[in-house]
Amino acid sequence: MKRLGLLCLCLFQLSCISQNAEKINGVSFVGSREKVSQEHVDPILDVKANYAAVMPFGFARHLNSPNVVFDTERQWYGETRQGAKQYIALLRKNGVKVMLKPQIWIWRGEFTGDLIMKSEEDWKTLEESYSKFILTYAKLAEETKAEIYCIGTELEEFVKNRPQFWKDLIVKVKNIYNGKLTYAANWDEYSRAPFWMELDYIGVDAYFPLTPERHPTIEQLKSGWQRWKTKLKSLAEKYEKPILFTEFGYRSMDYTGKKPWLVDENEMDVNLKAQADATTAIFEEFWREDWFAGGFVWKWFIHHNRSGGSTDNRFTPQNKPAENVIQSFFNDY
Structure with missing residues (x-):
């Protein structure tokens, strides 16, 4: 009987370790002009992802525009409610869990964190417009039983100037949707967001600057993570909420760790190794941590x-060495 009890205890401990080790291993599944089919989902399965972020879009004309336009016939199929629902259905059929992550695109690709209104009237209009956008997709998240719903992405000025709106919005979302909630804060914004206690994950778009080196080594990249990692862990402990990298990734180019957020069309030399090494570094630094939930x-x-x-x-990372790195770590966790 003692041996049986000891065996049960060991199995229980192994089970707990396994559960704690399992991470959100996600990809950000970009909306397209067309429906998804099985051939589009198979590569996600091949890379061993267990989650995908589905990202319908709303649009604003400029940084001072109070109107979010969404779910129109002019949008790509994958950016609409109908498209998001179809994407989710096929992903779930294949056993892939979902984070529904509606986002705003500002004309000419201006940074959403700088979205700011010029009058109280415009702020009120934006709040009403954004609420419709987010609550529409909260209903879809509940309808499709999406595991995670993200209420916003990189909207620092909006959050800073209207904190009560966001707290009220979270209450409204919770009245509709029963799953886990997060917000995707930019890497230089996350520490100031006022509502982490109301959410389930501290969401961070993890484009932290790591090293100015043109051809960084894995050791240099990991060294560059240390100051950021300490702050992330402290915040997770403060709020007793896990950190989730709602986005993470690197350009396959020289200086990939210098300003990882760059989305410009620069002609920097292709550097596949740098992307693979930076990807290795982020996995080795975070995926073993129990306060870290995973990422997309x-x-x-x-x-x-x-x-x-x-x-x-x-x-x-598709069809590059970084894809093999991702597959290896996703398989391990």
Whole structure:
């Protein structure tokens, strides 16, 4: 009987370790002009992802525009409510869990964190417009039983100037949606967000500057993480909430760790090794930590065979050495 009890205890402990080790291993599944089919989902399964972020979009004309336009016939299919629902259905059919993450795109790609109104009237209009946007997709999140719902992405000025609106919005979302909630704060914003206690994950778009080196080593990249990692852990402990990298990734180019947030069309030399090494460094630094929930690779296109590749210096890891790094770590965790 003693041996049986000891065996049960060991199995229980192994079970707990396994549960604690399991991470959110996600990809940011980019909306396209068309419906997704099984051939588009298979590469996600091949890379061993257990989550995908589905990202419908709303649009604003400029940084001072109070109107969020969404779910229109002019949008790509994957950016609409109907498209998001179809994407989620096929992902779930394949056993892939979902974070529904509606986002805003500002004309000409201006940074959403700088969205700010010029009058109280415009702030009120923005609040009403954004509420419709977020509550529409909260209903979809509940309808599709999405595991996580993200209430906003990189909206620092909006959050800073209207904190009560955001707290009220969270209450409204919780009246509709029963799953886990997060917000995707930019890497230089997350520590100031006022509502982490009301959410389930501290969401961070993890484009932290790590090193100014043109050809950084894994050791240099990991060293660059230390000051950020300490702050992230402290915040997780303060709020007793796990950190979730709502986006993480690197350009496959020289200086990949210098300003990882860059999305410009610069002609920096392709550097596939730097992307793979930076990806290795972030996995080795975070995926073993019990206060860290996991993250979503930025970004993954549905047409895998023609995405990324050896001449591409953009974010996607598809058909690059970084894809193999991701597959290896996703498989381990």
